[in-house]
Amino acid sequence: MDLDLIRQLAVPNDTKIVLVVVDGLGGLPHPDTGRSELEAANTPQLDRLAADSDCGLTVPVAAGVTPGSGPGHLALFGYNPLRYTVGRGVLEALGIDFDLQPQDVAARGNFCTLDAEGRISDRRAGRIATEQTVALCEALGRIELPGAHLFVQPVREHRFVLVLRPEGSANGLSDRLADTDPQREGVAPLEPQALAPEAEATAELVRRFVAGSRQVLNGRSPANGLTLRGFASHPRFPSFPETFGLRAAAIAGYPMYRGLAKLVGMAVLPTGSAFEDELATVRERWDDFDFFFVHYKAADTAGEDGDFERKSAALVAFDKAVPSLRELGAGVLIIAGDHSTPAVLAGHSWHPVPFLLSSAWTRGDDVDAFNERVCLRGSLGTFPAAEVMSLAMAHAGRLTKYGA
Amino acid sequence: MDLDLIRQLAVPNDTKIVLVVVDGLGGLPHPDTGRSELEAANTPQLDRLAADSDCGLTVPVAAGVTPGSGPGHLALFGYNPLRYTVGRGVLEALGIDFDLQPQDVAARGNFCTLDAEGRISDRRAGRIATEQTVALCEALGRIELPGAHLFVQPVREHRFVLVLRPEGSANGLSDRLADTDPQREGVAPLEPQALAPEAEATAELVRRFVAGSRQVLNGRSPANGLTLRGFASHPRFPSFPETFGLRAAAIAGYPMYRGLAKLVGMAVLPTGSAFEDELATVRERWDDFDFFFVHYKAADTAGEDGDFERKSAALVAFDKAVPSLRELGAGVLIIAGDHSTPAVLAGHSWHPVPFLLSSAWTRGDDVDAFNERVCLRGSLGTFPAAEVMSLAMAHAGRLTKYGA
Numbered sequence: 001m002d003l004d005l006i007r008q009l010a011v012p013n014d015t016k017i018v019l020v021v022v023d024g025l026g027g028l029p030h031p032d033t034g035r036s037e038l039e040a041a042n043t044p045q046l047d048r049l050a051a052d053s054d055c056g057l058t059v060p061v062a063a064g065v066t067p068g069s070g071p072g073h074l075a076l077f078g079y080n081p082l083r084y085t086v087g088r089g090v091l092e093a094l095g096i097d098f099d100l101q102p103q104d105v106a107a108r109g110n111f112c113t114l115d116a117e118g119r120i121s122d123r124r125a126g127r128i129a130t131e132q133t134v135a136l137c138e139a140l141g142r143i144e145l146p147g148a149h150l151f152v153q154p155v156r157e158h159r160f161v162l163v164l165r166p167e168g169s170a171n172g173l174s175d176r177l178a179d180t181d182p183q184r185e186g187v188a189p190l191e192p193q194a195l196a197p198e199a200e201a202t203a204e205l206v207r208r209f210v211a212g213s214r215q216v217l218n219g220r221s222p223a224n225g226l227t228l229r230g231f232a233s234h235p236r237f238p239s240f241p242e243t244f245g246l247r248a249a250a251i252a253g254y255p256m257y258r259g260l261a262k263l264v265g266m267a268v269l270p271t272g273s274a275f276e277d278e279l280a281t282v283r284e285r286w287d288d289f290d291f292f293f294v295h296y297k298a299a300d301t302a303g304e305d306g307d308f309e310r311k312s313a314a315l316v317a318f319d320k321a322v323p324s325l326r327e328l329g330a331g332v333l334i335i336a337g338d339h340s341t342p343a344v345l346a347g348h349s350w351h352p353v354p355f356l357l358s359s360a361w362t363r364g365d366d367v368d369a370f371n372e373r374v375c376l377r378g379s380l381g382t383f384p385a386a387e388v389m390s391l392a393m394a395h396a397g398r399l400t401k402y403g404a
Numbered sequence: 405m406d407l408d409l410i411r412q413l414a415v416p417n418d419t420k421i422v423l424v425v426v427d428g429l430g431g432l433p434h435p436d437t438g439r440s441e442l443e444a445a446n447t448p449q450l451d452r453l454a455a456d457s458d459c460g461l462t463v464p465v466a467a468g469v470t471p472g473s474g475p476g477h478l479a480l481f482g483y484n485p486l487r488y489t490v491g492r493g494v495l496e497a498l499g500i501d502f503d504l505q506p507q508d509v510a511a512r513g514n515f516c517t518l519d520a521e522g523r524i525s526d527r528r529a530g531r532i533a534t535e536q537t538v539a540l541c542e543a544l545g546r547i548e549l550p551g552a553h554l555f556v557q558p559v560r561e562h563r564f565v566l567v568l569r570p571e572g573s574a575n576g577l578s579d580r581l582a583d584t585d586p587q588r589e590g591v592a593p594l595e596p597q598a599l600a601p602e603a604e605a606t607a608e609l610v611r612r613f614v615a616g617s618r619q620v621l622n623g624r625s626p627a628n629g630l631t632l633r634g635f636a637s638h639p640r641f642p643s644f645p646e647t648f649g650l651r652a653a654a655i656a657g658y659p660m661y662r663g664l665a666k667l668v669g670m671a672v673l674p675t676g677s678a679f680e681d682e683l684a685t686v687r688e689r690w691d692d693f694d695f696f697f698v699h700y701k702a703a704d705t706a707g708e709d710g711d712f713e714r715k716s717a718a719l720v721a722f723d724k725a726v727p728s729l730r731e732l733g734a735g736v737l738i739i740a741g742d743h744s745t746p747a748v749l750a751g752h753s754w755h756p757v758p759f760l761l762s763s764a765w766t767r768g769d770d771v772d773a774f775n776e777r778v779c780l781r782g783s784l785g786t787f788p789a790a791e792v793m794s795l796a797m798a799h800a801g802r803l804t805k806y807g808a
Contacts, residue, residue, distance in 0.1 A: 002466075005486070009469070361746075363432060363440070363755060363776055379756075379777075381786045383467065390468030394754040401752055402465055403472035403485065404495040 003078065003243050005402070006390060010245040015331035015396040017246065017291045018282070019388070021076060021257075022318060023069075024300030025337025026057075026353040026372055028344050030308055037299075037308060037343060038354065038371035041315040045322035046335070046370040050356050055367040056380025057352035058388065060339045066350045072338030073260045077240060077293070078389030086263065087175065087232020092161045094259025096153055100234050101165060105173045105202060108230045109152070109160040110181065111136065111223035118188045118225075123181075125223040127157045136160075136216070136223060143212035145205050148173070162228060164205055173233070174199035177206060181227035189227045239265035244393060249285060251278045252295035261293055275317075279324050286328070303341030304348075311343050326358075332395045333358045335370070336388060352382050359395035407482065407647050410794060410803070414649040419735035419800040421650065421695045422686070423792070425480060425661075426722060427473075428704030429741025430461075430757040430776055432748050434712055441703075441712060441747060442758065442775035445719040449726035450739070450774040454760050459771040460784025461756035462792065464743045470754045476742030477664045481644060481697070482793030490667065491579065491636020496565045498663025502557055504638050505569060509577040509606060512634045513556075513564040514585065515540065515627035522592045522629075527585075529627040531561045540564075540620070540627060547616035549609050552577070566632060568609055577637070578603035581610060585631035593631045643669035648797060653689060655682045656699035665697055679721075683728050690732070707745030708752075715747050730762075736799045737762045739774070740792060756786050763799035 027037035060067040061081050070091050071081030086094075089106035100106060111133060113122035133154040140152040151163040166173055176199035180190045192206035206228065217224045241248050242265070250261030253273030262268050267289070271281040275296050282292050296318055302311035325333060337353035354375040356367075365379035376382070380391075393399045431441035464471040465485050474495055475485030490498075493510035504510060515537065517526035537558040544556040555567040568577055580603035584594045596610035610632065621628045645652050646669070654665030657677030666672050671693070675685040679700055686696050700722055706715035729737060741757035758779040760771075769783035780786070784795075797803045 002486070005466070005469070361432060361749065361753070361755075364438065365777065365780065377780075379780055381780075387467035390466065391754075392468075394468035394470065399468060399470060399754070401470045401472050403475040403489065404492050 009399045017332045018330040024303045024341025026340025028342035037311040041312040043319035050370040053356040053358040054362040055378030057382045058385035075385035088230025089232040095256040097255035107162045107228045111158040113222040114225035124158045173202045175231045175233040177231040179229035181229040246291040247289045248291040249289040257295045306346030308343035413803045421736040422734040428707040428745025430744025432746035441715040445716040447723035454774040457760040457762040458766040459782030461786045462789035479789035492634025493636040499660040501659035511632045515562040517626040518629035528562045577606045579635045579637040581635040583633035585633040650695040651693045652695040653693040661699045710750030712747035
């Protein structure tokens, strides 16, 4: 859906929209039973809600394309994920709740092991313990750069995030920088290089950081070197609240999803990490917002672990929260997923994701259960996830007529 | 569908195509019965035709987008309604059967009431009777403008259409003009302003018209002022007959639909306003054309009025005409809608619209009734209305192979 068209057609009213994203919702049949995680789960509440809703399946990005969390969520927020992209450095920063600013440039960093000739002998420095990375990052963070603040933040094991922020009236930074990570062993890390003339000053800052890091890391073991990749600026996306005319709140227990919501301008509400906490937050702030993005994580985690039973159990647990969701009394209630995470694949997949939308203006369809197979019969068919928000707006009565 | 591709592939033959547009065809379930207007209507002829056809649902513009009559029809004529747009002034002129010429600029006008300080106190001048508007338009039409003809045509109540047409060899006009309607009361109408340098001369003509109107309206009550909005030129669309290689006729009892057909270059045939009259016109002119657009209005009117029973009755009445439609013996017979007009919404809506196409080359599907729910099982699925004409052309054997 074209965001300019949405902006042109959006009209205000009092209707509330609740978008629940069940992370990794879709699955695949278990080879022994032929039933998917959703089919194996006993989900009477979801099935009843599906019977009262318009159902279908969403395609997160495009046929056959497996999305990461970024594209999966951006699509559900109405942003064409092939057009609105988030660089790896930015996603890493969001994933650790780093308060990224619009002028920042971020990169993903790895500690690595260098041999006597300075060639990489282990790209992950033996996956050093997170505490070691914390200490190294603290030391690296003391490197001084002219005209820029430096942030070096630990992630987990050998992984960290580098963020450069221009100081005061210093010139803006550019993310048009090549990776220093050669993506293989037996060669030295690459020198920081600008990919465009306007990035030369930023490349020089990164060179100084790398030079400084040699002094810090020299003689250590096994982490005596580092590589950087995925340099990325904070993207400049159209504002979700302005585009849709919605006071929008994000309620998510995990940093990555809070960060994605913040990128598009949603208010990120403090909340606990349990889904019950998230729902309590929605209830407390019900009057302050028109739109609530609520994130449910457990299904994805189990799917990523390849744990079919645990993923089914996570869906059963979600099912028990459905009555509380309905009791909110939203004008439009949507249950969607950012992508499929079939336990049999132990990772994200490209498969379309079950979807339901409940409002006063649904047509209904022949769907009486919420799973991959039955949603195929839904009135919404199999459709792009980036259309979810225009449907939500329409059902909320918040889109005026196009053309006379 | 890309019109250039159609033009490239179109080949002539003797097959006739009949496109029947049932205005506002789609609906929503009645809350008491759970059945839509089509489901509640007894339509044995349509159901039988659906069983012999390929069925599906059309999306007029895009997911969640509620179309006006313009985009709804243009899509069915094969024109991407997000690319081919018709300005409000032009639609208003078409709606009163004004014979708009390609060089004209049209605007929607409102009579309003101004207070002693010249501020708008009533944007609709108390919705004055149409006869008063007729008399005022006659007086305003006598204002003389240098180098341009002026047409001031009444619509209904306080509404009128202003059309400017360049005289003889005068320079072309531009529609890049700001509204003079401030869209609120308590402020004066805005001065006519050009939005681009090439519109300055046209803005000056409008200023002279507004100045002249002050003399005409001064001292009257309640209509002592006017506002203008939606300045629009006659759009320059690719010709339907040339693009599709079809001698195309429009048979519609209402001016708006005749006007839309004329915009794309169809021949508009004189006809009565009853559907029987329209069908008689098709029969009379059968040999003169390859393509007939036939418009059925009653379903939309009832839907707009929120009258579920009357909309169902209008569909039953349409059903009785289906045998006459089949007896025409068209190679391709299509029953489509420009948009849904659910009685429960008392207006147009975004919901996909039932669709059927009958020809010798259909595959058939699991559809034995013509309504929203059963058409979901149709072989055409849910698809953009702008693809209807390429399907029609294909089933008429009028599209040659693409590529060797």
